[in-house]
Amino acid sequence: MKQALTLPRLKAMKSQNKPIAMLTAYDYPSAMLSEEAGVDIILVGDSLGNVVLGYDTTVPVTLDDMVYHTRAVVRGAPGTMVVTDMPFATYRLGPEATLRNAARIMQEGGAHAVKLEGGAELTDEIRLLTSAGIPVLGHIGLTPQSVHQIGGYRVQGKSNEEAEKLLQDAKALEQAGAFGVVLELVTEELAAAVTHSIGIPTIGIGAGRGCDGQVLVYHDLLRYGSGIRDKKMVKSYANIGDTIRSAITEYVDEVKTKAFPEEKHSFPLDQSSVQSLSSKLYGGEGK
Numbered sequence: 001m002k003q004a005l006t007l008p009r010l011k012a013m014k015s016q017n018k019p020i021a022m023l024t025a026y027d028y029p030s031a032m033l034s035e036e037a038g039v040d041i042i043l044v045g046d047s048l049g050n051v052v053l054g055y056d057t058t059v060p061v062t063l064d065d066m067v068y069h070t071r072a073v074v075r076g077a078p079g080t081m082v083v084t085d086m087p088f089a090t091y092r093l094g095p096e097a098t099l100r101n102a103a104r105i106m107q108e109g110g111a112h113a114v115k116l117e118g119g120a121e122l123t124d125e126i127r128l129l130t131s132a133g134i135p136v137l138g139h140i141g142l143t144p145q146s147v148h149q150i151g152g153y154r155v156q157g158k159s160n161e162e163a164e165k166l167l168q169d170a171k172a173l174e175q176a177g178a179f180g181v182v183l184e185l186v187t188e189e190l191a192a193a194v195t196h197s198i199g200i201p202t203i204g205i206g207a208g209r210g211c212d213g214q215v216l217v218y219h220d221l222l223r224y225g226s227g228i229r230d231k232k233m234v235k236s237y238a239n240i241g242d243t244i245r246s247a248i249t250e251y252v253d254e255v256k257t258k259a260f261p262e263e264k265h266s267f268p269l270d271q272s273s274v275q276s277l278s279s280k281l282y283g284g285e286g287k
């Protein structure tokens, strides 16, 4: 069986300039296919709120949701590093709750690490978790859990002030013990500058070509779903949504026209049983 990536090997990938491929997955088949395809890290992202559960934002996603989906992912990809998002507010309720919630993701879910959205304000939480043996991946730039505060999904770090804050946040996360940092929707130049300024890997989404790795949402990569919107930062490598919809349409049509099932999909009785069944049902008339 494939061996999951370790944190020392992940760090070595940065120093050896080997790009890191991260992808989200939310269930057994998506995890299994991602592992078979050679993904380095699977992220059980709280984006599952949008792409799996049908919410408008990630805010309603619960800890139970994350634990449940992590368990399925770990069963599907036993040889891959799995990182799980701590959902909205679950790491902002004081040290005891933060530790208890992260421990559930590791113990009940089986994740190897957790991801938290936020910058320098999270250094206490990151120190607490890493000192308890819970590896932490940071996430700065656009942080979707704060969408109501930010006021929309817009590119971050465009002004000098914002750029300086992002750089300081990345350094603070590294100093607090995070093993890496996701940079979401950040200008390419700023993401490259952050990548050069810290010793831990950066993993970008909508952050250009200068990061140590990239992450995409499974459903975006595959165009899996109805109404997956075009986003500039996404490259879709397939159009599974169209394939699924047309397969289901054909199935419905064949059921309605009685083209399915055919004889080859059915299980015949042997001749003697047919006779005894028909004599039971029709008194011997149904030959």
Ligand code: KIV
Pocket (backbone or CB within 6 Å): 024, 043, 044, 045, 046, 047, 048, 085, 139, 182, 184, 205, 215, 216, 217
């Ligand atoms: O929830 C998620 O899928 C994420 C990625 C977009 C980085 O946080």
